[in-house]
Amino acid sequence: VTLKESGPVLVKPTETLTLTCNVSGFSLNNARMGVSWIRQPPGKALEWLAHIFSNDEKSYNTSLKTRLTVSEDPSKSQVVLTMTNMDPVDTATYFCARMQSRWLPLDSWGPGTLVTVSS
Amino acid sequence: DIQMTQSPSTLSASVGDRVTIACRASQSISSWLAWYQQKPGKAPKLLIFAASSLERGVPSRFSGGGSGTEFTLTISSLQPDDVATYYCQHYNSYSGTFGQGTKVEI
Numbered sequence: 001v002t003l004k005e006s007g008p009v010l011v012k013p014t015e016t017l018t019l020t021c022n023v024s025g026f027s028l029n030n031a032r033m034g035v036s037w038i039r040q041p042p043g044k045a046l047e048w049l050a051h052i053f054s055n056d057e058k059s060y061n062t063s064l065k066t067r068l069t070v071s072e073d074p075s076k077s078q079v080v081l082t083m084t085n086m087d088p089v090d091t092a093t094y095f096c097a098r099m100q101s102r103w104l105p106l107d108s109w110g111p112g113t114l115v116t117v118s119s
Numbered sequence: 120d121i122q123m124t125q126s127p128s129t130l131s132a133s134v135g136d137r138v139t140i141a142c143r144a145s146q147s148i149s150s151w152l153a154w155y156q157q158k159p160g161k162a163p164k165l166l167i168f169a170a171s172s173l174e175r176g177v178p179s180r181f182s183g184g185g186s187g188t189e190f191t192l193t194i195s196s197l198q199p200d201d202v203a204t205y206y207c208q209h210y211n212s213y214s215g216t217f218g219q220g221t222k223v224e225i
Binding site for chain 2 (some may be wrong): 036038045046047048051053059061062063095097099102103104105106107109110111112
């Protein structure tokens with residue numbers, strides 16, 4: 001099982017961030033499997049952002065819900081996270097991770113990708 | 120929303136010591152709790168799920184306990200490789216709140 005995040009290293013304030021998580025070793029067509037997004041500002045704690053089990057079953061961090069959208073393309077083995085209206089406080093390493101079921105935690109993680117928000 | 124609070128924020132101990140980290144939920148979460156270990160520059164690693172079940176391949180010196188609102192992670196004999204930050208997480212089908220982390224030093 002592997003997951004790998006990709007996307008821009010630098011975004012400007014007010015722009016929209018789009019990150020892609022490429023997965024292998026498991027199928028996004030398996031409705032039991034989910035993918036979560038988590039971020040970590042430099043030197044700070046982990047923050048759960050969202051997870052998706054299918055394009056009909058998604059959940060979001062309530063404090064960021066209005067800015068986040070998560071979707072998946074099983075044919076490409078990809079999960080995409082978009083975050084609108086980026087601000088310097090959103091500078092963080094963004095991780096994607098797998099859940100083997102709705103009632104299991106994050107057992108496999110990507111290495112993370114650092115996104116800096118600056119003009 | 121359920122809040123997760125860890126204590127202490129930093130812990131300094133000696134090799135061979137028994138170390139315990141606490142995690143408190145703002146309301147009952149049954150046993151829907153996981154513990155992760157994170158080393159600098161790396162992704163977190165799952166140690167414990169369902170409050171007390173050891174993830175495959177994790178050394179047996181790690182153990183988890185508790186239910187409801189009070190949980191613990193114990194390292195029975197601290198090793199140099201255990202220097203890391205440890206996070207608890209409440210997980211379920213619609214959320215995944217983390218604690219603020221506990222840094223373990225030797």
